[in-house]
Amino acid sequence: MGYHDVQDEARPAGSPARKAMAIAGNDPESMYQTAKIVDDFGFDPVVIGRLANGLMLEPGGELFGASETKTNLNHLTETFLAETKLPVFLQSFQLKSLAASARSEIHQKTYAPFALVQYLLLQKKLLS
Numbered sequence: 001m002g003y004h005d006v007q008d009e010a011r012p013a014g015s016p017a018r019k020a021m022a023i024a025g026n027d028p029e030s031m032y033q034t035a036k037i038v039d040d041f042g043f044d045p046v047v048i049g050r051l052a053n054g055l056m057l058e059p060g061g062e063l064f065g066a067s068e069t070k071t072n073l074n075h076l077t078e079t080f081l082a083e084t085k086l087p088v089f090l091q092s093f094q095l096k097s098l099a100a101s102a103r104s105e106i107h108q109k110t111y112a113p114f115a116l117v118q119y120l121l122l123q124k125k126l127l128s
Contacts, residue, residue, distance in 0.1 A: 001067045009067065010042025020044040020070040022063055022077065024054035044070040048077045056080055 001009070001019065011018035021043045025031040035045035048056060048063075056063045062080040066073060 001065065005067060006041060006043075012042065013039065013044075016069075018042070018044055018069065019067055020046045020073040022046045022048045022054075022057055022066075022073060024048045024051050024057075026051045046070055046073045046077065049081075053081075 001021065005019070009019045021038045023031065023034050023038060023045055024047070025034065031047060035047070038045040048054070055061055056077070058064060063073070063076060066076060068076065
């Protein structure tokens with residue numbers, strides 16, 4: 001899902017066409033706050049587990065660019081984890097660790113899709 005989808009694809013809760021955004025994190029309070037933001041923006045939050053699982057959302061990951069409903073996103077996540085692709089993906093991702101270390105404070109606690117972060121920053125800039 002790209003940043004433009006955040007505005008174009010938002011739907012009210014309960015809508016059958018409502019898309020989902022995956023989030024991952026180790027801190028329950030940060031996860032709650034992030035899930036609320038995702039829901040407020042018109043998407044179903046799908047918790048994919050620990051912060052390390054957020055790598056599935058990075059370029060090259062199984063869920064990168066996914067524009068799916070909650071049911072489909074849950075299925076993709078379960079399939080990815082069941083096939084134990086994450087350890088292999090983590091090894092390949094170690095080469096990109098410098099980029100990961102530059103994440104903001106929220107990304108250190110909770111992984112939210114970059115498209116959402118881009119959208120929020122754009123809105124803040126436009127409102128300033």
